[in-house]
Amino acid sequence: MSPTCRTTRRQSKRRRLSGAAAVALVAASATACSNEAIDQWSRGGMPEGVTEQSQIIQTLWNGAWIAALATGVVVWGLIFWAVAFHRKKRNSEALPPQVRYNLPIEILYTVVPVIMVAILFFFTARDQTEIMKVSGTAPVKVRVDGYQWSWKFTTHYQGQKVEVAGVPVDLSKQSNENPQGPQLVLPVNTKVEFELHSDDVIHSFWVPAFLFKQDLFPGNVVNRFEIKTLDRTGVFIGRCAELCGADHSRMLFSVKLVPQAEFEQYIKSHAGSAQ
Incomplete structure (x- = not known):
């Protein structure tokens, strides 16, 4: 060869x-x-939650979508049925039979919506009560101060305190891999209690991965909520969800979830210092 x-x-x-x-x-x-697309569809377009409370919100969200789609199928079916079988006959000027004062039908389309709203209200009220529950026993407590246009996080853990404050971020440098603004470090598998304050106008503390947001009001109004983080480490973007002024879009921050040992080391090395 x-x-x-x-x-x-x-x-x-x-x-x-x-x-x-x-x-x-x-x-x-x-x-x-x-697989990622299927995952996204199964969550109804919501991000993957990183707290126990986010699982409750996800279930409520999915249930609401299922109820809405079922209602839509019934309504669309009735519309298409009426269009197909009760359309005007060709070359006919006669009106179709008119239905007035049909008591059973009127009761039906009054009672059914009332039942649907009552069911949605029940599940919403039940889940909201659970999500907004504050036990007061969380080992990690975080005071959140919102101001135009950044955040200050004061983390309390076992008698030690770490403060992190920021300034409006440079949006040209912002990315998921390199988030700008102050960073709140929290441990996984732990309860965390948040206490929200505003120094000037209404802000809103929002971490999409929590599937939850809560407003901060100026004055003596203090909002509180509690989460239980899951066993998932990573950095998650947060932002203000209330239009609060000229640099609202630059009011960004991030939450970093780390193992318990790493969190304790972080608290020990930063306690008493302002970042």
Whole structure:
């Protein structure tokens, strides 16, 4: 066999291997994207929650969507049925039979919506009560001060205190990989109590991964809520969700969830210092 033929065969074999690797890579990427899309659909477009309370909110959200879609199917079905079977006959000027004062139908379309609203109200009130419950036993307490246009976090843990304050961020440098603004460090698998204060106008403390936000009011109005973090580390973006002035969009922060040992080391190394 000539050297030219052997070289050609080796090149052909390499091309086949490269092609197979490319196909496998595309298939793996497609599978990952598909799984991610299915995950997103199963959450109804919500981000993946990182607290126990977010699981309650997610369930309520999914239930509301299922109820809304079921109602939509019934309404659309009745509309299409009326369009298909009760349309005007060709070359006919006669009006269809008119229905007035049909008591059973009037009772039906009054009672059914009332029952639906009552069911939604029950589940909403039940879940809101659970989400807003503050036990007072959380080992980590965080005071949140919102001001135009940044945040100050004061973390209390086992008699030690860490303060972190920020300034309006440079949006050109903001990214999920490199979040700007003050960072609140919290441990996983732990209860955390938040106490919200505002120095000037109404702000809103919002971490999308908590599936929850709460307003901060100036004056003597203090809002509190409590979360239980899940066993999921990472950095999660937060922002103000209440239009509060010219630099509202620059009022960003992040929450970093770390293992308990790392959190304790963070508190020990930063206690008493202002960042």
